[in-house]
Amino acid sequence: MRSNFESLQEYLLNPNLSESEFKKLLLTISSNFTSHREKIEKYVLSSQMVSAYALFYIPTNYPKLFFLMNQLPIEVRETIKTCDFIDVGTGPGTYLLSFLDFVEEKLSLGQRVFGVDQSSLMLEQAEKITNGLFPDLKKSIRFQKNRKELSSELGDEKKKKMLFFGHSLNEMGVSEADKWVDDCDPHFVSFIEPGTPETFKSILAMRKIMKEKGYKVLYPCSSLDLGCPMDGTKDWCHQVLKVTHDPWVERLCQLVSKNRRVMPMIGHIYSKANQKSVVPEGVQKGTLVRVLKETKFSFQWQICLNLDEGIKRNLNHSLINVDVLKKYYSKKDQKILKKVSVGEVVFLNKVKEVSAQNWQVEIVDFKNWIKKIPS
Known part of the structure; x- marks a missing residue:
């Protein structure tokens, strides 16, 4: 640019x-x-x-x-x-x-x-x-x-x-x-x-x-x-x-x-045309809609996701609060996560479902960053 x-x-x-x-x-x-x-x-x-x-x-x-x-x-x-x-x-x-x-x-x-x-x-x-x-x-x-x-x-x-x-x-x-x-x-x-x-x-x-x-x-x-x-x-x-x-x-x-x-x-x-992106099995694609706060162990974000159960429940996308666990990342990658912009498309693995609206996750990729998604 x-x-x-x-x-x-x-x-x-x-x-x-x-x-x-x-x-x-x-x-x-x-x-x-x-x-x-x-x-x-x-x-x-x-x-x-x-x-x-x-x-x-x-x-x-x-x-x-x-x-x-x-x-x-x-x-x-x-x-x-x-x-x-x-x-x-x-x-x-x-x-x-x-x-x-x-x-x-x-x-x-x-x-x-x-x-x-x-x-x-x-x-x-x-x-x-x-x-x-x-x-x-x-x-x-x-x-x-x-x-x-x-x-x-x-x-x-x-x-x-x-x-x-x-x-x-x-x-x-x-x-x-x-x-x-x-x-x-x-x-x-x-x-x-x-x-x-x-x-x-x-x-x-x-x-x-x-x-x-x-x-x-x-x-x-x-x-x-x-x-x-x-x-x-x-x-x-x-x-x-x-x-x-x-x-x-x-x-x-x-x-x-x-x-x-x-x-x-x-x-x-x-x-006009469908533009399908390939998402590996087990990986969810969402959009970061809010950065909540940073704790000692995680970055807390809110993600907008398309969940199958959401289609049946309210015909809306679902807003999920996620803890992005720091233990998965080097200090260098944590600095990148700290600077993330609201609106980034992210790919995540759900590590643990604390509740229906609160997950612990690992972010595996966004904007061609970490590139940990398996081919």
Whole structure:
């Protein structure tokens, strides 16, 4: 993953943005996102605001796509790498750029990458940064303002597509996102949205729509036939990405008093086709939904699992509290477990069932880490 964004500033619409100007502009943008939502569109009305937004949010949001892709089986990731990529609400090109990095700057013959945004300034900024950071790929990258322009560009070609919503579902709403899916007819649909209770409601609505359209869920759920155990509760399903930024990015975060080392998000991926991963006998696949606490003998987590008895009991996935026993791991591996992000897909062996909702377990793999799963 690209970590050196120090050249980013030279490709801003306003490359001479001073530190004090950046701080003032970003604090205004942040205020509009939180306490003044009615003013949210103002951040795209000036080249200065667009530049400040790009300088801060591109390097800090960039890792989210990699985190999401890393939760998928390798064969699915390789298929996605060959798809046309449509970034809806691309802004300054954050996730479009991240996708180009994800494919290691190697697009297959005829593969196209699209950035769509209703803001002309944002598209201008996205094109300038993309051409600056990925000059060899600019012939394969197109920018459009709306669905109509995109449909004209796509034509009748039946190439596999990934439709990607990056912090745009919460802006456009479920109804508009539904239209995008119908118009683009993508093989994959992915969301990265703010990790808030309000956004979770929209994601649940989209989850239902994707099931009705015949899609399968790849992440974070195991099946669309099972309900979410957090639906109808005060809790909400989200991921928490832990990341370390370059020193200059950390300085920007300090300037505006924002912690971007720990980032809540809601990520979902759907596919038209079944994408079955092989899980060895005796091993359970689940998603880490909460880190509870660490004791002398274990890491205590909450895992969302698809249990056969759960299907009969309540038609929901099951939330299980697990003790990940430290005795199975070296000090080095314990340090890795200590840094795990909420939302990681994990594979586990049940060592002991203390109760129906409380197990002692051994984590045998996550994100190609320990690789103790037998072949």
